[in-house]
Amino acid sequence: MSRASLRNLVLGMISLVCVGFTAWVAYSLISQPELYRVPIGGPFALSDVDGRPVSEADFSGGYLLVYFGYTYCPDVCPTELATMSSALEALEEAGPAQAARLTPLFVTLDPARDSPAALRAYMAHFHPRFRALTGSDEQIAAMAESYRVIYRRVPTEDGQDYILDHTAYVFLIGPDGRYVTHFTPQEDAAAMSRRLTELIE
Ligand code: NI
Numbered sequence: 492m493s494r495a496s497l498r499n500l501v502l503g504m505i506s507l508v509c510v511g512f513t514a515w516v517a518y519s520l521i522s523q524p525e526l527y528r529v530p531i532g533g534p535f536a537l538s539d540v541d542g543r544p545v546s547e548a549d550f551s552g553g554y555l556l557v558y559f560g561y562t563y564c565p566d567v568c569p570t571e572l573a574t575m576s577s578a579l580e581a582l583e584e585a586g587p588a589q590a591a592r593l594t595p596l597f598v599t600l601d602p603a604r605d606s607p608a609a610l611r612a613y614m615a616h617f618h619p620r621f622r623a624l625t626g627s628d629e630q631i632a633a634m635a636e637s638y639r640v641i642y643r644r645v646p647t648e649d650g651q652d653y654i655l656d657h658t659a660y661v662f663l664i665g666p667d668g669r670y671v672t673h674f675t676p677q678e679d680a681a682a683m684s685r686r687l688t689e690l691i692e
Contacts, residue, residue, distance in 0.1 A: 531670040532557075532662065535634040537598065537626040540607040540614075545624055547668050554593045554671075554691055555664040559640045559657060561601035562613040567659050567676060569616070572597060575661060576618035577680035582687050589691040592666075597623045600642045600657055602631060638662060663690060 560568035642657035
C-alpha cells in the first residue's frame with residue numbers, strides 16, 4: 492500500500508468516525524429533547540407593593556400564573572390581565588381547591604413608571620388575588636431573562652415618552668418551581684381555565 496493510499500484510508504476512517512459521532516449527537520438530541528431544552532423560570536428576588544421582599548420560595552408548594560407587563564400598556568396587558576382574572580374566576584367555580592393553590596403574579600417591566608402606588612391602583616381593576624411585583628432594573632431583568640421574556644423601550648412619536656415591546660405569554664409554574672406550560676394572548680379565559688383545570692392537581 493502506498494503512503495498516499497494509506498493516508499486516504501486513515502482520513503476516510505476519521506471522517507467516518509466524525510459522521511458517526513455527529514449522527515449520534517443529532518439522534519440523542521432528537522430522542523432526548525430535555526438535553527438541550529433551556530429551563531424556563533426559576534428563582535427570583537423582587538418586592539411587593541408594600542416593599543416586602545418576595546421570592547419563589549414564598550409560593551413553594553403552590554402554582555404560579557406569571558405575567559410580565561406594565562401599567563401604561565395600551566392594550567395587550569390589560570386584556571391579558573382581564574383574561575387571567577376571568578380564568579381564575581372560572582376556576583374558582585369549577586375547582587375551588589385548584590384555584591386556592593394558584594397565585595396570579597403581575598411583574599412590572601417598567602419599574603421607573605410603575606411605582607408601588609401606581610401598581611396598587613392598577614391592580615384594583617383585576618382579580619383581588621393578584622400579587623403585583625416590582626424591583627430594581629437588575630432584579631426584573633434577571634427574572635425576565637430566566638423566563639425568556641424579552642422587552643425593550645420604544646419611544647413614542649413625539650419622543651417625549653416610551654412604550655414597551657414585550658413578550659406577552661402567561662406562564663404556569665408548578666409546586667416544585669418548574670415551568671408547566673404557557674398561554675399565548677390568542678387563548679381566551681375559557682381556554683385558559685380549561686387547561687388550568689386539567690393541569691393543576
Ligand atoms: Ni403590555
